[in-house]
Every structure is written in structure tokens, then in C-alpha cells.
Amino acid sequence: MxxxxxxxxxxxxxxxxxxxxxxxxxxxxxxxxxxxxxxxxxxxxxNPAGVEAELWAAVPQIAAPKPVEPEPTPQPVKKPEPPPPPPKAETPKQDDAQIAIEKAKREEERKRKEEQLRREEELKRQKEEQQRKLAEAEKAKKEQAEQKRREAAEAAAAEKRRQENLQRMASLAGNGPQNSTGSAAQTAGPSASYAGRIKARILPNIVFSDSISGNPQATVEVKAGPDGTIIGRKLIKSSGVPAWDDAVLRAIDKTEVLPRDTDGRVPSSLEISFRPRD
The missing domain is CATH 1.10.287 (Helix Hairpins)
Incomplete structure (x- = not known):
């Protein structure tokens, strides 16, 4: 109350x-x-905070218990939704003619690049070929110069041997060399007719049937033992005709023994020249 x-x-x-x-x-x-x-x-x-007041009545009464407030239930946490994708940009529609034009342009550009690449490859190949030819020409030039040098050296050596042979043949004829210091009438050696006797012995053994222009000369150095047995021969000056050179060497091998000189001796070494028309 x-x-x-x-x-x-x-x-x-x-x-x-x-x-x-x-x-x-x-x-x-x-x-x-x-x-x-x-x-x-x-x-x-x-708006103060809540205040509790007790009321007293004539007859004491027991206050009702304070109602228990229910505990708040936890609310589920909502995940943030992903943002919606941006709208796709609408591509402008092209008509068939525009598409065909662009396709033709791309095809033309592709062909142009292929043609440019082909030209570059061709220029590269031509340059490499030119460098190869220059290298071959330089090599051939060096080889030709070396060949000329060897030929000149061989010609000089052959000329020297020829001059020595001429001096020796002159001494066989009774005339010594101009720089001779001897007092004899002639230098001791083969007689003047000995070279002809040797050639007369060898020439019948030469077998050669080829036709030759001119009358080339092949000079051979022949070495013999005391009894005249041929123990060696060497071509010291070629005639320029390999077939004739080989025929002369084969004839010397076939001869085997040289004739003795008038004094009964055989020179240990001598040079003999042979021509097809001797």
C-alpha cells in the first residue's frame, strides 16, 4: 500500500x-x-542514475526480489560482403569492313617484316661469302709468292750447278778455269770424250714415245763405284716434262754399269744432260 x-x-x-x-x-x-x-x-x-527508495507502510512488507535481467546473447559477426566487380566496359562494336581493314594491315605488316628479315639474311650471307673469297685470294697469293720464291731458288741453284759443270767440261777439254791456280795442262778428271761414251751407253736404254714440243734438257747427277757400278742417280734439273725425266732415270737404272775412262778409272760423281733430240 x-x-x-x-x-x-x-x-x-x-x-x-x-x-x-x-x-x-x-x-x-x-x-x-x-x-x-x-x-x-x-x-x-x-537524467540522474537510478535511485532506489524504500517505502514504509503501517504494516511491514517484504520487497519483491529484483528481477534478473537476461544476459545479452552475442550477435554473430557478419563478414563484410566483397565489393561487386566493376562493370565491364562495353567494347564498341566494329563492322565487318573495319575488321577486314585491320586484318589486312596486320597481314601487310607481317609480310613487310618477313621481307626485311630475308634481306638482312641475304646481305649477311653475301658478306660472309665475300670475306671467304678474299681470304682464299689472299691465301692463293701467298702460296703463289712462295712457289715463285722456291722456283727462283731452284733456278739459281741449277744455274750454279750448270756453271760449275761448264767449267769442269772446259777443264776436260784442256782449258782450266779462269781462276785456276794449277800448272798442269788440264785438270785431272775424265777425258773429253768420256761424257759422250757415257751418253752413248745410256741413250739406247731410254724408252720414250711421247711427242714433245722443243728440245728440253734434263740434267742428272750420277754416282758410281770404282768398278763403274752405278750406286745412285738424282735429277738436279728438270726438263719441264715429267715423262722425259722419268724415262732418263729409268734408262740410267737399266744401264747399271758405266764404262771406264781412257785411264781405266770411273769418276765417283758426274753430271750428265740428256735431250730427246741428241
């Missing part, structure tokens, strides 16, 4: 002994009522 609704008769007890006790209780209730009104006015003006 609300204390504000109690009647005056209810506040004054009928028992005279409890008059003081009831008065004190009434005063306390009124004081609590004034406090409650003051807090109500203050709550409306400043």
Missing part, C-alpha cells in the same frame, strides 16, 4: 501506548515521501 494514500485514521493508532511510536513512524514516512518527490523532480531535470 502507498503511504500517500493512507488516511489519517490509519496513521493514528488506537492504542495510547503506541502513540509515540506511530507518530515517529508517520514522520518517517512523510520524510521519505518528500525525499522521493525531490528525487523525482531532480531525475526529470538531469
Amino acid at each position: 502507498n503511504a500517500a494514500t493512507l488516511s489519517r485514521d490509519a496513521l493514528i493508532p488506537r492504542n495510547p501506548d503506541g502513540l509515540g511510536r506511530g507518530l515517529a513512524l508517520a514522520l518517517g514516512v512523510h520524510a521519505l515521501l518528500l525525499i522521493a518527490i525531490a528525487f523525482g523532480v531532480s531525475w526529470r531535470s538531469s
